[in-house]
Amino acid sequence: MEKVVHLLTLAGISLYWLTTAAITIRIITKRRAIGVSLAWMMVIFVVPLGGVIAYLMFGELNLGRQRASRAREMFQPYSDWFHRLHKWRQYQPGSLSRYSEAITSLCEHRMGIPALADNKLELLDTTDAIFSSLKKDINQASTSIDMEFYIWHPGGQADETATALIEAAGRGVKVRILLDTAGSRTFFKSHWPQTLRDAGIKVAAALPVSPFRILFQRIDLRLHRKIVVIDNTIAYTGSMNLVDPAFFKQDAGVGQWIDVMVRLTGANAPVLASIQAWDWEAETSERQLPPPPVLDAHTQVGIKDLVQVIPSGPGMPEAIIQQVLLQSIYQARRSITITTPYFVPSESLMLAMISAAQRGVDVRIIIPDKNDSLMVEWASRSFFGELLRAGVKIFRFRGGLLHTKSVVIDDRHALIGTVNLDMRSLWLNFEVTLAVEDSEFTANLAQLQRDYQEHAVQIDADSWNSRRLHKRFAEQFFYWFSPLL
Structure with a gap:
């Protein structure tokens, strides 16, 4: 009986490690964003059985x-x-x-x-x-x-x-x-x-x-x-x-x-x-x-009054809205203002915003002061330091949970719709955005964004850099999971 138990244990361990190895190879060969691959590998190895089950359930885009x-x-x-x-x-x-x-x-x-x-x-x-x-x-x-x-x-x-x-x-x-x-x-x-x-x-x-x-x-x-x-x-x-x-x-x-x-x-x-x-x-x-x-x-x-309707989601062209966002940000010459309730950007969007600020574009991000998702709130904070060092201005809105999803470029071009600036909206959800070429509408949206700023507090870079150690640890911990949020 003891030998049977021993053999079953070895068989179970071997099966688990073979499954883990197979999934790891699958993750590496999928050729998606490096951050996403690293996040999944960390989940699998840090949470052994749960990580494998989570990947089988949520790791790949399977429509059925x-x-x-x-x-x-x-x-x-x-x-x-x-x-x-x-x-x-x-x-x-x-x-x-x-x-x-x-x-x-x-x-x-x-x-x-x-x-x-x-x-x-x-x-x-x-x-x-x-x-x-x-x-x-x-x-x-x-x-x-x-x-x-x-x-x-x-x-x-x-x-x-x-x-x-x-x-x-x-x-x-x-x-x-x-x-x-x-x-x-x-x-x-x-x-x-x-x-x-x-x-x-x-x-x-x-x-x-x-x-x-x-x-x-x-x-x-x-x-x-x-x-x-x-x-x-x-x-x-x-x-x-x-x-x-x-x-x-x-x-x-x-x-x-x-x-x-x-x-x-x-x-x-x-x-x-x-x-x-x-x-x-x-x-x-x-x-x-x-x-x-x-x-x-x-x-x-x-x-x-030109309008481009842009739907996205599984079964539609992959990452189309991220491409539109990147194109808009890289074309900006004077200003970029973004409002989003959930801010967990991809590596590409982070680089685009940082590059814009470093070439002298006035980049402003307006987010809620308090969020209904604790994980998203802490993950969002992990990006603030790098953005602030590049000259991006971050405002925390205190008039409620700011749920508006909008982008205004140079007060001339607007994106507005259902898309949050997070990986779930950019890669998983069925979303829709309007790219608007209409001066009056864009001016009204830009004014609304300025109204939001009046009810927000700008994050001071020096104060942010002096925050307590336990907050830095929490931010870094949730940062590892940010590609999956």
């Missing part, structure tokens, strides 16, 4: 066979839909500024989605303004309402929006709602899904999470987009989930969430509708590509 197959089948019809946009007057790549030209070329070559002009953009920067505008448009909808969010949390104005959707369905409007399973778990546990379905509204859960699915696909992929399209003519996107901050995470100790949304009408509303249609089909197998936008032919002259 059925979802990957469906994405491949969807590619051609959506590609054809985007290709038809090139024949309209609103497609004029020759009119792009130097800020937008490289980004649009990148997006066209990698995704086939062109920048289109003739959009009207409205920046909504308060909860009341966002919900008021959204409910007004829902109440005036005549044919369709398509929505998708990472989080729908019941309470307050979110419930009022649900009631408006029920009333819209009652007058014959087709309403579809797609929500991330993990982000909206409180919603799915409430009475609202059944109440909405009873009213004739289609409600679908994206990327379901269950122990069974661990065997077939990565379970921490998240639908992080926020998109609303009404009658294929009005669209919303930005940082705000369908959440009333007065009813959301009140015990987190970070204050109310501060968000923005962009209300868009014109050429790109159907483009955002096509992104929502992609997500809906990927989850339900139902194809409902929207009608193409009603645009002018090339006989008319004049071009304005």
